[in-house]
Amino acid sequence: MTSLFEYAPAPESRSIVDIRPSYGLFVDGEFTDGTGTPLKTVNPATEEVLSEVATGSDADVDRAVRAARRAFVKVWGPMRPADRGKYLFRIARLLQERAREFAVLETLDNGKPIRESRDVDVPLAAAHFFYHAGWADKLEHAGLGPAPRPLGVAGQVIPWNFPLLMLAWKIAPALATGNTVVLKPAETTPLTALLFAEICQQADLPPGVVNIVTGAGETGRAVISHPDVDKVAFTGSTEVGRAIARAVAGTEKRLTLELGGKAANIVFDDAPIDQAVEGIVRGIFFNQGHVCCAGSRLLVQESVHDDVVAALQRRIGTLRVGDPMDKNTDLGAINSAEQLARIRELTAFGETEGATCWQPDGDLPDRGFWFKPTVFTDVSPAHRIARDEVFGPVLSVLTFRTPDEAVAKANNTTYGLSAGIWSEKGSRILKVTDQLRAGVVWANTFNEFDPTSPFGGYKQSGYGREGGRQGLAAYLRSDS
Amino acid sequence: MTHVLDPNALADPSGGTGAPPDPFADVTRSNDAFRAFLHGLPGVDQVGAEARAKVLGTRSIKTTAKAWAIDTAISMVDLTTLEGADTPGKVRSLAAKARRPDPTDPACPAVAAVCVYGDLAGVAKEALAGTGINVAAVATAFPSGRASREVKLADVRDAVANGADEIDMVIDRGAFLTGRYLDVFEEIVAVKEACGPAHLKVILETGELVTLDAVRRASWLAMLAGGDFIKTSTGKVSPAATLPVCLVMLEAVRDFRAATGRQVGVKPAGGIRTTKDAVKHLVLINETVGADWLSPDWFRFGASSLLNDLLLQRQKLRTGHYSGPDHVSVD
Numbered sequence: 053m054t055s056l057f058e059y060a061p062a063p064e065s066r067s068i069v070d071i072r073p074s075y076g077l078f079v080d081g082e083f084t085d086g087t088g089t090p091l092k093t094v095n096p097a098t099e100e101v102l103s104e105v106a107t108g109s110d111a112d113v114d115r116a117v118r119a120a121r122r123a124f125v126k127v128w129g130p131m132r133p134a135d136r137g138k139y140l141f142r143i144a145r146l147l148q149e150r151a152r153e154f155a156v157l158e159t160l161d162n163g164k165p166i167r168e169s170r171d172v173d174v175p176l177a178a179a180h181f182f183y184h185a186g187w188a189d190k191l192e193h194a195g196l197g198p199a200p201r202p203l204g205v206a207g208q209v210i211p212w213n214f215p216l217l218m219l220a221w222k223i224a225p226a227l228a229t230g231n232t233v234v235l236k237p238a239e240t241t242p243l244t245a246l247l248f249a250e251i252c253q254q255a256d257l258p259p260g261v262v263n264i265v266t267g268a269g270e271t272g273r274a275v276i277s278h279p280d281v282d283k284v285a286f287t288g289s290t291e292v293g294r295a296i297a298r299a300v301a302g303t304e305k306r307l308t309l310e311l312g313g314k315a316a317n318i319v320f321d322d323a324p325i326d327q328a329v330e331g332i333v334r335g336i337f338f339n340q341g342h343v344c345c346a347g348s349r350l351l352v353q354e355s356v357h358d359d360v361v362a363a364l365q366r367r368i369g370t371l372r373v374g375d376p377m378d379k380n381t382d383l384g385a386i387n388s389a390e391q392l393a394r395i396r397e398l399t400a401f402g403e404t405e406g407a408t409c410w411q412p413d414g415d416l417p418d419r420g421f422w423f424k425p426t427v428f429t430d431v432s433p434a435h436r437i438a439r440d441e442v443f444g445p446v447l448s449v450l451t452f453r454t455p456d457e458a459v460a461k462a463n464n465t466t467y468g469l470s471a472g473i474w475s476e477k478g479s480r481i482l483k484v485t486d487q488l489r490a491g492v493v494w495a496n497t498f499n500e501f502d503p504t505s506p507f508g509g510y511k512q513s514g515y516g517r518e519g520g521r522q523g524l525a526a527y528l529r530s531d532s
Numbered sequence: 533m534t535h536v537l538d539p540n541a542l543a544d545p546s547g548g549t550g551a552p553p554d555p556f557a558d559v560t561r562s563n564d565a566f567r568a569f570l571h572g573l574p575g576v577d578q579v580g581a582e583a584r585a586k587v588l589g590t591r592s593i594k595t596t597a598k599a600w601a602i603d604t605a606i607s608m609v610d611l612t613t614l615e616g617a618d619t620p621g622k623v624r625s626l627a628a629k630a631r632r633p634d635p636t637d638p639a640c641p642a643v644a645a646v647c648v649y650g651d652l653a654g655v656a657k658e659a660l661a662g663t664g665i666n667v668a669a670v671a672t673a674f675p676s677g678r679a680s681r682e683v684k685l686a687d688v689r690d691a692v693a694n695g696a697d698e699i700d701m702v703i704d705r706g707a708f709l710t711g712r713y714l715d716v717f718e719e720i721v722a723v724k725e726a727c728g729p730a731h732l733k734v735i736l737e738t739g740e741l742v743t744l745d746a747v748r749r750a751s752w753l754a755m756l757a758g759g760d761f762i763k764t765s766t767g768k769v770s771p772a773a774t775l776p777v778c779l780v781m782l783e784a785v786r787d788f789r790a791a792t793g794r795q796v797g798v799k800p801a802g803g804i805r806t807t808k809d810a811v812k813h814l815v816l817i818n819e820t821v822g823a824d825w826l827s828p829d830w831f832r833f834g835a836s837s838l839l840n841d842l843l844l845q846r847q848k849l850r851t852g853h854y855s856g857p858d859h860v861s862v863d
Contacts, residue, residue, distance in 0.1 A: 056826055057600065057818045062592035167590065326783050327580030370819045379592035476575040496577045 059372075062379040064166045069157045071243065074104040077112055077266060078249035080119035081259025086112050088267055091239055096163035097376050097385040097420040105242045108265035113234065113274040116263040120205040120232040121280055123260030128232050129202060133189035140185030140228055142255040147178040147220075150251070154244055156377075158216055161243040163385030163421070164339055165376045176501055177220035180519075183503035184228035187524060191229060194521050197530035202230030203306060204282035206527065207275040209296075210245075211288040212238035212387050213342035213443075218287050219245050221518050223262060224503075229527040231283065232261050236275050238288075239268040240388050273299070281305060283527060287344070290441075290467075290512045308516025308526045310344065310508060312441040313469030315490065316462035317347030317498060320455070321356045323474035327496065329363045332447070335472060335498035337371060337383055337425050341445040342391075344513070345470035347498050349438055350449045351458050357451050361429060368425050369412045383445060386421040395423050395444035402428045402437040407448070433464055441467070455480065459487045468510025472498045491517070555792060556756055563714040566753075570713060573752060576744035576780055585775035591815045598811070602846045603641050605810040605838075606633060608828045610668055610799065612647040612836045613863075614675075614767065620655045623648055625863050627659030634843050634860070637850065643839065644828040645698060649674070650691030657695030668733070669696035672723060675737075675766035677702035681719060688726040699723070700733045700834075702766060703750065705740045713753060720757035733799055733832075734759035738777045739769040747777055751784035761797040767834060772802025775812060782820040798825065801834025807845040810838060 074090065076083040086106030093102050108116070128136065147154065154177075155170040164173070191200050206226045210218040215237055226233050237245035245264050252262045265271055269292075276284045277299050286296050287310040300307045317335050319328050335347025352360050376384035386392040403409050407428040416422040423444055431438050431448040438448050452458040462471055471490040473481050485493045491509045494500060501507070506520035516526050559569035593601055611630045613622060627646055634640035645666035646656050653669040660667060669691035673679035679687075688699055701723050707715045724732050734754035738747050754762050762781055765772035778800045785796045798817075804810060810833060817825045825831050843860045 056823050057604075057814065058597060059591065059593060060595040060597040062594045171590070322575070324575040324577040324580065326574070327577040327584070330580055330584050379590075476577075496580060497583075 059380045061375070063375065063377045064156055064159070064379055066156055066160060066377065069153045069160070071103050071157070071160070074106075075242070075246045075266070076106045077108050077116070078246065078252075078262070078264040079112070079116045080263065081253065081257075083249070086266070088112070088271070091266075091268065093161060093240060093242055095160050095420075096387050097417070099419055099421075102160060103243065105246070105266045107267040108236070108271045108274070110274045113265055113271065113278060116234045116265050117205055117207070117278045117280050119260035120234050120263055123258055124202070124204055124232040127258040128227075128261050129230055131230075133191065133230070136227065136230065137185045137188030139255060139257055140181050140188060140224065143251055143257070144178045144181035144185060146251045146254055147174065147181060151175070151178070154216055154247060157247055158244050159376045159384070161241050162212065162215060163376055163387050165381040165384040166379055167381065168339060173214055173217045176503070177216045180217075180220040180224045180503045184224035188228045191524065191528065194524050196521070196525050196528055200229070200528035200530045203527060203529055204231060205280060206231045206233050206283040206285060207278060207281035208233060208235040208285045209272040209275060209288065210235065210237055212241040213339060213344070215241040216244040216248065219248060221287070222285055225518070225523050226283075226285075226527050227261065229524055231527050234263045234265060234275055234281070236265050236267060236272045239266070242266040276300065284308075285516075285526070286310070290514075293514055306526065308508075308518070309514035310516070310518065311469075311512060311514040312443075313344045313346065313467045313509065313513050314349055314439065314441050314465045315345055315347045315467075315470040315472065316349045316351050316465070316488075317472040318351045318452075318458050318462060318474065318484070319353065319356065319360055320458075320473070320475040320477070320480065321353040322476045323356070324476060324496065325356070325360060325363060328360065328474040329367050331472060331474060331496070331498040332364055333367055333371070336447045337368075337445050338499050340384055340386055340423070342387060342443055343499065345492060345499065346443075347470070347472050348442060348447060349462075349465075350447055351452050351461055352449060353458070354451045354453050357449075361427070361449060364427065365410060365412070368427065371412070371425055373414065373422070373424065374417055383425060386423050386444065389421055391443065392421040392423060395442055395446060398437060398440055398442045399426060399446055402431070402435065402446075402448070405435045405437065407431045407435055407437060433461055439465065455484060459484060463487075463489045466511055467513045469508075469513035470494070560714060560717055560756065563712065566713045566717065567711060570749040570752060573748055576748055578744050578776070581744055581776045581779055585779045585816065588815050588819055589775060589812045591812075593811050593815065599849050601811045601814050602807060602842050602849070604826060605807070605814060605833065606842050606846070607641040607644060608832050609643040609839050609842075610645045610647040610801070610832045610834045611643045611839060612767070612801075612834055614647070614649060614670060618649060618652055620652065622863070623652045623655045624659045627656055627665075629839070629861055629863055630660065630665050631663050633839055634846065636847075640843070640846065644832055647700065647834065650687060650694060650696065653691050653694035653696040666697040667695055668698035668700055669694070670700045670766075672701040674700070674702055675768040677704050678706075681722065684719070685722060685726045688723055692726070692728055692730050696730055698731045698733060699727050700735055700763060702735045702737060703754065705737055708741065708746075708750060708753075713749075717753055717757045720754060720759060724758040731760040732758065733761035733763045733797075735763045735766055735801075737766055737769055738764050739771045744776060744780050747780045748784055751781050752788065755785070755788045755794075755796050759796065761799050761832070763799040763801055763834065765800075765802040765834075767802030770803075773800030773804055773834075775816060778813060779816055779820060782817060782825070785825070786821045795824070795830065797830040797832065799832040799834055804833055804835050805837050806841045810842065
C-alpha cells in the first residue's frame with residue numbers, strides 16, 4: 053500500500069558547520085600536531101572523506117597527561133567549586149547555542165539521523181553539563197562522605213555510537229568533581245569532540261583541564277595505561293573492556309566500564325500494544341541499533357505474539373531509511389564498513405540457525421553503509437542471534453508463557469545493562485523489575501535517558517555507574 | 533455505508549450468499565458483557581501515546597508534499613459555524629466560501645461540508661445546491677446532549693428533513709462515565725436509524741472523557757453502534773481535538789476495520805487553527821493508518837478559522853511570499 057503522501061526531501065543544510073581539511077590534537081588548551089600517522093574520517097552515508105585527523109602517539113599522550121596533571125595541581129584542583137560550576141554552566145550554554153552545528157556535524161560524521169542528533173544527542177549532552185554543573189559546589193551533600201576529593205587525571209575512552217553524548221557523560225562528571233581529563237574519541241567519529249575542544253577555548257576553560265587526543269586503539273591503550281592517570285573510564289565493547297581491565301589490574305587506577313548488552317524487552321499480554329510497538333521500535337532501531345542498552349531481544353507472551361509481530365511489521369514498514377541529513381529520516385547509516393560486515397555476519401548466522409528473517413520492502417541508497425531494519429522470529433535462546441550483541445538494527449523475537457519464564461529468559465545472558473517491561477499492571481512491573489539482573493529497567497518505555505538517573509551494568513556489561521549521585525562516586529575519593 | 537476494503541479481514545461463513553455476521557453482535561447482549569468487552573480492549577499508555585504524537589508532529593513537510601497536504605486539508609474541511617447568533621445570511625456567506633474558498637484561484641479545491649445547527653440546514657442546503665458539498669448538521673441537543681431521547685431523535689429527524697446529509701451527534705457522556713455503556717450504544721443505534729440516508733458522525737467529546745483508555749472505549753462503542761465517523765469534540769469544551777486523542781481514534785478505526793471489514797472515518801474538531809496543525813494530523817493518518825484514510829470520505833477537520841490559514845499558506849506556496857489576512861475573505 054503506497055501512500056499518496058510522499059514527503060518531499062527536507063535536508064538540513066550543512067553550511068552551518070565548517071569542517072577543516074585537517075585537525076590536530078587538543079592538548080593544554082591548544083591544537084597541536086600529532087606525531088602518529090593521521091587517519092581519515094568519512095561520512096558513512098556517502099563514504100565521502102570529511103577530514104584528516106591527527107593520531108596521538110605515546111609521546112603525545114604523555115604530553116596530554118602532563119598538561120592535565122599540571123592543570124589539576126595548579127588550577128582546577130585548587131579552584132573554588134562554585135567557580136568550576138560556572139565553567140560547566142558556560143560549556144552547557146555554549147553547547148545549546150551551537151546545538152545545530154553540533155547536530156549537523158554529528159550526523160555527518162556518525163551517520164545517525166539529524167532528527168536524533170538534533171532532538172536527543174545534543175540536548176542530552178547539554179543537560180549532562182547543566183546537571184553536573186549544579187553538583188560542582190554541593191559534593192559534600194552527595195552522600196559520598198563529608199569531604200570528597202577528586203582523584204586527579206582521568207583517562208577516558210569513548211565509542212562511536214554517541215560521540216558527543218558519551219563525551220558529555222565522561223567529561224561533565226570528571227570536571228564537576230575537580231578532575232582533569234585526557235579523552236580519546238573513537239577513530240571513526242572524532243569530529244564533534246574536536247568541535248567541543250573549540251567550546252572549551254570559547255569558555256576560557258583553563259588550559260590542560262580538557263585534553264582531546266584522537267587516534268585508534270593504540271592511542272586508547274596509551275591513555276589508559278599511562279602511569280600518571282588516576283582514573284580510567286571506558287565505554288565500548290566487552291572485548292576491549294576486558295583488555296582494559298587486565299591492563300589496569302594491579303595498579304592504583306580506578307576503573308569504570310560501560311560495555312555491551314543484549315537487553316530483553318518483555319511484552320506481557322496485558323501491555324498497551326500500540327505503545328509497546330513504539331517502544332520496541334525505539335528500543336532496537338534508535339540510532340540504527342548502535343546502542344549498548346538496545347532492546348535487541350524481544351520477549352513476547354505467546355498469547356499476543358502474532359498480534360505484536362504483525363503490528364511491529366506494519367510499523368517498521370513506515371520507518372524511513374536513508375539520507376541522515378533529511379529531517380524525516382528515521383534510520384540512518386551504519387557507522388562503518390567494518391560494523392556493517394559484523395552485522396551481516398551475525399544476521400547470516402540467524403538464518404543458518406533456523407530463525408525466520410523479515411525485512412520491509414524498499415531500496416537502500418547505493419553508496420554508504422546501510423542495513424535494513426530486520427526482525428528475526430522463531431528465535432530460541434540457544435541461537436547466536438539471541439546471545440551475541442549485534443549492535444545493529446536487528447531484533448530477535450522470542451516467546452514466553454509465564455512471568456517466571458520471562459524472567460528466566462531475560463536473565464539468561466552474559467550481559468545485564470538494561471531491560472524493558474510492557475504491562476498495564478503496576479504490581480507485575482514492580483515484581484518483575486526486582487527479579488531482572490539489569491542496571492536499568494524501563495517500564496512502558498525504552499531508551500529514555502536522563503542525567504539524574506544512574507546508568508550501568510551487571511555481569512559482562514561492565515561495572516560502575518554514570519549519571520546521578522552514583523555517577524559522581526566514580527570520580528571522587530571518599531576516604532577522609 | 534459499509535465499505536469492505538479488506539476482504540481477508542473477515543471470513544464469510546454463509547458461503548458468500550449473504551452479509552457476513554457481525555462478529556461483535558454478542559458483546560452488546562447486556563451492559564455487563566459490553567463493559568467486559570470495552571474494558572478488555574488493549575490499554576493506552578498515555579505517556580507513550582503523547583510521545584508518539586509529538587514525534588510525528590516534527591515531520592518536516594515541504595514543497596510538493598506541503599502543496600498536496602494543503603489542498604487535501606482544504607478538501608477535508610467541514611466549514612463550521614455554531615453560534616447562537618447564526619443567521620441565514622451568515623450561513624449563505626459561509627456556503628459561498630465553501631464553494632470557492634479562494635476567489636483568486638479557481639484551482640483551489642472546495643471544502644467537504646458546511647456544518648450548521650439543524651434549523652439552518654435548509655438554508656445551507658439551498659445555498660449549496662448542485663455543488664456536491666454536503667450539509668452537516670449538529671443534532672441530539674448539541675453540544676451538551678442533555679435532553680430526553682425523544683427530543684434528541686426529533687432533533688435529528690428535523691435536521692434530516694431540512695436537508696442535512698450528515699448528522700453530528702453527541703454521546704451521552706454522563707451515561708458513559710457512569711458505566712451505562714449499553715444506554716449510550718442504544719442511543720447511537722436509534723440516532724443512526726433516525727438519520728435514514730444521512731451519514732452519522734458520533735462526537736465523543738474527548739475533553740470530558742479525559743483518559744485515552746476512555747477514548748478508545750468510546751471509539752469502539754460508537755463504531756459498533758453504527759457510526760460512520762467518530763469525531764473528537766463539539767468545539768465547546770476544552771481541550772478539544774489533540775494529536776494524542778486523534779492517534780488513539782485512528783488506531784481504533786484501523787483495528788475495527790481489521791476486525792470487521794468496515795471502515796469508519798475520523799473527524800477532529802475544535803482547536804485546529806493552523807496549517808501546521810492540519811499537516812500534523814495528515815502525517816498522523818499517513819503513519820498510523822495509511823493512505824486509505826487520506827481523503828474527505830474518511831477524514832474531516834471540524835473548523836472555522838483553519839481554512840483561512842490554509843488559504844494563506846497556499847497563496848504563499850503559489851506566489852512565494854506571504855500576504856496579509858485581507859487577502860482571504862472573513863467568511
